Amino acid sequence: MKHEIKPLIEEIPYRQRVWITGFLKTTISSGLIATGIVSIFAGIIDHPLLKGYHEIGILVGATSIGLSIILITFIDHYDEKKKKEELEIIDSKIEDKAEEVARKLVDKELEKILEECK
Template identity: 90%
Template sequence: MKHDIKPLIEVIPYRRRVWIAGFLKTTISSGLIATGIVSIFAGIIDHPLLKGYHEIGIMVGLISIGLSIAIITMIDHYDEKKKKEELEIIDSKIEDKAEEVAKKLVDKELEKILEGCK
């Protein structure tokens, strides 16, 4: 009786993790950080010492950078969780394969014993 063990590449949804933790995280964080830096500099340039009151640019910039840090943290937490799930799947696969090998060895030994009894 052979156990059907699927390859790890079929069991672990690695592609989704790469897109979320790689592409999506980089794109969103880069855009928000760039927006934050530009807004901060625009707010500083338009600061009351130079003209009128434009602290809103500084606030938008800080909020944008803070939001990017929050998003990066959330995605990294997701990535860590998915990596742990992958390792659990790998451990499970190793255990399944070890059981299959042990069963084959026991079956072979039983066959030898039965042949010896005949």
């Protein structure tokens, strides 16, 4: 009875995690932060103390930056959860591998004993 242990690369969905926590998080949060900063500066420049009345730009900017902070927090929480899952898989693999090695050593010793008995 052979017990086959799959490689970690097949067990851990690393590519999905990298795309979500790397590319997606960076792209969206950078866009939101840039929009927020531009909107805030535009709102300040057009503020009543200077000329015009565009406090909506400041509000949109602050909202955009707030959304980016929420997004980063959400994705970092997701990343932490997935990392814990990965570590659990690794621990499981280590235990499985240890059992496999122990089983092989026991089988080898049993074979020696059987050979000596003959």
